[in-house]
Amino acid sequence: xxxxxxxxxxxxxxxxxxxxxxxxxxxxxxxxxxxxxxxxxxxxxxxxxxxxxxxxxxxxxxxxxxxxxxxxxxxxxxxxxxxxxxxxxxxxxxxxxxxxxxxxxxxxxxxxxxxxxxxxxxxxxxxxxxxxxxxxxxxxxxxxxxxxxxxxxxxxxxxxxxxxxxxxxxxxxxxxxxxxxxxxxxxxxxxxxxxxxxxxxxxxxxxxxxxxxxxxxxxxxxxxxxxxxxxxxxxxxxxxxxxxxxxxxxxxxxxxxxxxxxxxxxxxxxxxxxxxxxxxxxxxxxxxxxxxxxxxxxxxxxxxxxxxxxxxxxxxxxxxxxxxxxxxxxxxxxxxxxxxxxxxxxxxxxxxxxxxxxxxxxxxxxxxxxxxxxxxxxxxxxxxxxxxxxxxxxxxxxxxxxxxxxxxxxxxxxxxxxxxxxxx
Amino acid sequence: xxxxxxxxxxxxxxxxxxxxxxxxxxxxxxxxxxxxxxxxxxxxxxxxxxxxxxxxxxxxxxxxxxxxxxxxxxxxxxxxxxxxxxxxxxxxxxxxxxxxxxxxxxxxxxxxxxxxxxxxxxxxxxxxxxxxxxxxxxxxxxxxxxxxxxxxxxxxxxxxxxxxxxxxxxxxxxxxxxxxxxxxxxxxxxxxxxxxxxxxxxxxxxxxxxxxxxxxxxxxxxxxxxxxxxxxxxxxxxxxxxxxxxxxxxxxxxxxxxxxxxxxxxxxxxxxxxxxxxxxxxxxxxxxxxxxxxxxxxxxxxxxxxxxxxxxxxxxxxxxxxxxxxxxxxxxxxxxxxxxxxxxxxxxxxxxxxxxxxxxxxxxxxxxxxxxxxxxxxxxxxxxxxxxxxx
Numbered sequence: 155x156x157x158x159x160x161x162x163x164x165x166x167x168x169x170x171x172x173x174x175x176x177x178x179x180x181x182x183x184x185x186x187x188x189x190x191x192x193x194x195x196x197x198x199x200x201x202x203x204x205x206x207x208x209x210x211x212x213x214x215x216x217x218x219x220x221x222x223x224x225x226x227x228x229x230x231x232x233x234x235x236x237x238x239x240x241x242x243x244x245x246x247x248x249x250x251x252x253x254x255x256x257x258x259x260x261x262x263x264x265x266x267x268x269x270x271x272x273x274x275x276x277x278x279x280x281x282x283x284x285x286x287x288x289x290x291x292x293x294x295x296x297x298x299x300x301x302x303x304x305x306x307x308x309x310x311x312x313x314x315x316x317x318x319x320x321x322x323x324x325x326x327x328x329x330x331x332x333x334x335x336x337x338x339x340x341x342x343x344x345x346x347x348x349x350x351x352x353x354x355x356x357x358x359x360x361x362x363x364x365x366x367x368x369x370x371x372x373x374x375x376x377x378x379x380x381x382x383x384x385x386x387x388x389x390x391x392x393x394x395x396x397x398x399x400x401x402x403x404x405x406x407x408x409x410x411x412x413x414x415x416x417x418x419x420x421x422x423x424x425x426x427x428x429x430x431x432x433x434x435x436x437x438x439x440x441x442x443x444x445x446x447x448x449x450x451x452x453x454x455x456x457x458x459x460x461x462x463x464x465x466x467x468x469x470x471x472x473x474x475x476x477x478x479x480x481x482x483x484x485x486x487x488x489x490x491x492x493x494x495x496x497x498x499x500x501x502x503x504x505x506x507x508x509x510x511x512x513x514x515x516x517x518x519x520x521x522x523x524x525x526x527x528x529x530x531x532x533x534x535x536x537x538x539x540x541x542x543x544x545x546x547x548x549x550x551x552x553x554x555x556x557x558x559x560x561x562x563x564x565x566x567x568x569x570x571x572x573x574x575x576x577x578x
Numbered sequence: 579x580x581x582x583x584x585x586x587x588x589x590x591x592x593x594x595x596x597x598x599x600x601x602x603x604x605x606x607x608x609x610x611x612x613x614x615x616x617x618x619x620x621x622x623x624x625x626x627x628x629x630x631x632x633x634x635x636x637x638x639x640x641x642x643x644x645x646x647x648x649x650x651x652x653x654x655x656x657x658x659x660x661x662x663x664x665x666x667x668x669x670x671x672x673x674x675x676x677x678x679x680x681x682x683x684x685x686x687x688x689x690x691x692x693x694x695x696x697x698x699x700x701x702x703x704x705x706x707x708x709x710x711x712x713x714x715x716x717x718x719x720x721x722x723x724x725x726x727x728x729x730x731x732x733x734x735x736x737x738x739x740x741x742x743x744x745x746x747x748x749x750x751x752x753x754x755x756x757x758x759x760x761x762x763x764x765x766x767x768x769x770x771x772x773x774x775x776x777x778x779x780x781x782x783x784x785x786x787x788x789x790x791x792x793x794x795x796x797x798x799x800x801x802x803x804x805x806x807x808x809x810x811x812x813x814x815x816x817x818x819x820x821x822x823x824x825x826x827x828x829x830x831x832x833x834x835x836x837x838x839x840x841x842x843x844x845x846x847x848x849x850x851x852x853x854x855x856x857x858x859x860x861x862x863x864x865x866x867x868x869x870x871x872x873x874x875x876x877x878x879x880x881x882x883x884x885x886x887x888x889x890x891x892x893x894x895x896x897x898x899x900x901x902x903x904x905x906x907x908x909x910x911x912x913x914x915x916x917x918x919x920x921x922x923x924x925x926x927x928x929x930x931x932x933x934x935x936x937x938x939x940x941x942x943x944x945x946x947x948x949x950x951x952x953x954x955x956x957x958x959x960x961x962x963x964x965x966x967x968x969x
Contacts, residue, residue, distance in 0.1 A: 306747050334742055
């Protein structure tokens with residue numbers, strides 16, 4: 155492997171990975187379940203789903219946290235995957251990681267249990283107003299709640315724990331956030347600011363209000379009776395995504411640095427591309443132009459042409475709109491080859507891990523190339539004639555692939571594509 | 579002079595002091611505090627000036643937004659206009675955007691109604707679900723998501739080269755500026771729109787910082803004067819966006835630079851006494867001899883919160899530069915606070931002099947101004963320093 159690419163920039167490799175999803179904890183448990191076509195989607199048990207239209211999700215219920223909240227569990231999941239990734243990489247263990255932290259994090263906001271606690275403490279009369287909460291906020295010591303619900307707290311705590319360098323950057327580009335975090339890491343190493351970067355995507359925001367907000371946008375599947383069959387990307391009868399939790403961590407490193415210390419190279423981040431969509435807050439441009447642009451930008455950044463790509467890890471959310479538009483984009487970029495390139499969606503099994511999806515799915519893409527197995531798209535029983543694709547239906551497939559792309563598209567029109575290469 | 583210098587070519591700034599570069603310059607030189615102490619009695623905030631929103635946001639789009647997004651989208655439009663690129667679809671398609679964001683407003687009436695009903699409900703969890711489902715506006719989510727300020731700017735102004743949102747209070751703004759300048763320096767982009775907004779006139783703003791015991795709840799006093807009485811921050815509504823581009827890019831399109839961001843550094847620490855000072859000293863040392871004491875001023879991002887403000891005050895005193903605390907005039911605006919202070923620095927640099935002291939602790943500066951050091955010590959975490967100089 156060369157130290158620099160055709161543009162003279164450092165080649166960037168993946169030397170450490172860590173995963174936790176509804177399928178389990180750790181890279182091996184996840185990979186085994188994913189390639190066996192198992193689903194992590196289940197009926198929600200964390201909170202009451204009374205009156206909910208959607209009662210299923212891919213929650214991570216096996217990781218305990220004190221004082222449960224989205225940032226608390228997001229932080230804990232991030233800790234677990236970072237520990238695993240540092241162990242794989244054998245770099246920066248012991249709280250001294252030699253590079254910056256880029257964190258894809260869900261937006262943080264005071265949640266109902268904390269809001270209710272303030273309301274109770276206010277001892278307001280018959281009607282409760284924000285003025286009562288404000289009064290209660292200062293009457294007792296709520297500093298721990300305040301810190302928990304600062305946007306900076308997860309990144310700060312991770313940076314302090316793992317000893318990353320400089321100011322930690324927490325990013326949100328909605329469902330493309332994980333891809334954005336990878337891109338920030340790649341750019342930092344290319345600029346020569348560091349030889350390594352720690353990239354984390356984490357999301358544990360399955361709570362009543364988040365679920366309802368997505369539900370009100372008619373974005374979620376309501377197939378509550380058969381949770382494991384609910385996520386069905388590219389199927390004719392797909393009808394929404396499944397909210398899910400999880401985290402993924404990648405240790406990115408310059409190839410020169412990795413080789414010098416004798417690290418095992420798991421994969422190569424060959425390029426990244428992004429493009430924003432100015433069409434609509436939740437829908438893609440009908441012509442798919444930004445989706446096309448982000449894939450083309452990524453290929454150009456990697457110095458590759460469409461013919462070089464042998465696998466597409468799809469955004470594939472299982473919404474009618476996303477899967478159709480992703481196909482429009484793939485067709486535009488790959489032309490006649492579009493129908494013969496394997497395109498599978500991890501979300502058929504782990505659901506949509508939202509902020510974390512770009513990182514988790516990039517890791518699965520690294521594993522797909524590294525181990526020569528393409529994970530399936532499960533629940534593909536009713537093909538959509540409008541999407542004539544090879545989605546690796548239902549069963550994993552052995553395949554040696556040199557270059558793949560992983561797509562992430564977010565509400566708000568933020569699209570990211572990451573090009574992953576096999577270790578050579 | 580270098581082709582890849584980071585040049586500020588457009589400023590969009592709105593706050594309690596008014597709208598635009600001239601309004602801010604005039605207000606800063608004849609400073610009187612603009613405070614709203616009626617919205618949240620006992621919790622003063624700096625309110626946003628009255629805006630003619632139609633100038634930069636259509637009525638139809640305004641209806642999709644709450645104030646936080648309106649402030650930001652408006653300021654972004656003003657920055658693009660000032661840079662002479664508003665509506666230039668070809669250029670905007672290549673423009674990269676980095677937004678520093680918190681979250682959007684909630685439906686406060688719904689929150690209050692639910693909190694009123696919950697204690698009486700037979701099944702509180704079912705009650706919560708039922709009312710969230712029936713009472714929340716479906717589109718409100720899109721006014722709340724952190725990345726949707728950027729989404730709105732893409733939609734309204736057509737900035738679609740790329741879009742990234744950073745979160746994390748003050749540090750989101752400092753890192754937004756740092757990454758934009760670093761990418762320009764390294765050739766990872768030629769033109770950026772960087773900014774953010776904060777709405778102080780929403781009840782969950784004071785609520786969060788009151789939980790943190792961070793608020794100043796007495797009659798108005800400047801950031802430094804507050805320190806004799808325990809300190810505290812006054813939140814301020816601010817929208818600020820900058821267009822920052824490489825010198826070569828600005829020159830090629832005939833744009834005038836207001837100032838150059840010669841350096842920007844960001845870091846964190848656990849805030850034991852002296853930690854933040856150590857970070858700031860390293861950041862100053864890295865600037866070397868690039869500025870001359872006699873023609874340099876500091877614009878501080880001090881929030882007013884006691885421990886970091888007092889430590890920074892000592893650090894600034896040791897530097898021996900004339901100091902202005904932006905938050906005294908604008909209020910503390912968290913995400914955009916550093917960006918707004920960079921804007922104030924750029925305005926001062928472009929006029930060759932520092933604005934008048936905002937309170938007695940600040941010394942006047944009569945000498946010509948050539949360099950400004952802009953600090954941001956977050957009220958909880960994050961230390962940043964920018965060096966702003968002539969374009």
